[in-house]
Amino acid sequence: ATSQLQFDKEKFPPRNATFKRHNPVFTRPREEWGKWCDALGFDYHTDPDGHPYWFDDAVVFFTSNQIQQLQVATYELHHLCLEVINRVIDDDEALMKLGIPGYGLPLVRHSWKRKNIDQQSLYGRFDLMFEGQSPPILLEYNADTPTTLIESASVQKKWLELALPSKQFQAFLHS
Template identity: 40%
Template sequence: MRRHTITPRPDWQRIVEEQGVVYPLTRYPDDTLRPYWDESAYYSFSLPEVEALEEVVEELHELCLDAAAFIVAEDRFASLGITDRRVAELVADSWRRRAEQPSLYGRFDLRYDGTDGTPAKLLEYNADTPTSLVEAASAQWFWMEERFPRADQWNSLHERLVDGWRKQAHLLPPGPLHFAHSEADELGEDLMTVAYLRETAEQAGIATTALSVEAIGWDELSGRFVDEQLGFIRACFKLYPWEWLVTDRFGEHVMDTLDNGGGTGTTCWIEPAWKMLLSNKALLAILWERNPGHPNLLPAYLDGPRELATTGGYVAKPLLGREGAGVSVHEAGAAPVVRTDEPCCYQELAPLPDFDGNRVVLGAWVVGDESAGLGIRESAGLITDEYARFLPHIIT
């Protein structure tokens, strides 16, 4: 793994916007605009390196499924902050019926520096509402074809997404598959992620239609969710977290009409409800509890930092945080702090590797149960936040 500087393509912003990255710039607190899509540098990997990382990703995915089964079997929902018994029962039922429900993708965030003998470490897993998909699947592939036409890339995302929809089309109820994003997304990232996934579904032969989450209606007479044309929403892919879906003002209706497979409800939501088990930072502690000492895991706990406060430092992560929000870093030797503002997972501090002054994290994608591609983000500090930059990569 190496970082290389390179001159960006002329008119790069127009090019990537036309490819769906309509958010190529980030506005900083000082009101300046700086590239989010950053092709002033790129990363290269060897093929054996990528093949080894693919194996790690698929093993981590299997460990996460094992942890999900453990949470359900041992009724450990409270560890995830799921204290509403009805929600817990719906998630448990969704898990048991998972073979009957469409489920598409997820993204692992990994710490990796390419050093021989240093294994990749899991930082977190988002298997419910992961973004940075358009740039990973599409824009960086076209960048490679233009700049390095004889190279390759860890990137089979598009083909696997289309194939994933095709294989699961029989699980969808009749009628169009709705694709919903939130109007609260001001950048357009959620909109374009959903639009791209809708395109992959259409290429798989699935009829689709689009709307915003805010435009979803409730028909009191039929007891069903409806779209803007008052058509029944029998299936909906939503880039909207489950923890919001079950707690907003339509939450009771979601639970009343949830189709977990087998025709037991009226609306099938994608991702399914059991993905709540894999997009909660408590998963990191459950993984360590189940697999202590695993080379690709970091020690993590829910009741406090324990020995991490003195051995190497730790990171406190809110159970449902995103984009680094609420994350706090605690160096070794500092007095241990158990946060009371919100439930957290306390994970061993594994500082992101420094490449030319840039802190890098690998976003490794899974489609179905298989490794599918890589997206790389850089940040100035230890926390990968909303100011992180996306950089392309190649396999040499």
């Protein structure tokens, strides 16, 4: 399958207002970045058309207030997502609109109904659009998917070790 998004390296990630507010650090993309991604099991860093899923050349630092804003938002978003599933769990059409194939509906329902709402997920990663002042916008939520662990812990930690070795990695998933 090919990516539905076509990335223009000059436009994405946006190097203007969105990142400018956060005082980004742009590093030089390393030619070997794909090799260390592959070695960590992150072999889908580039789609079949050659468009990167992972960008090696930008890092954004957040203030304590922005981190707190993101923590509050992700807590609220997580609970909203759980509530949505709770409301549509018995609606085949709604679940299929969320991307669950028909053959998986019985398994999803069984899994959902055997736990209470506060135990529905082990871990998750939000992909958010955040310019630093307005509330973040949810793009995607990856919960309990094995790729989340690779992307959110192993690859990010390795990137930091190589690109900014003096900085501290703060991802709870890696621990």
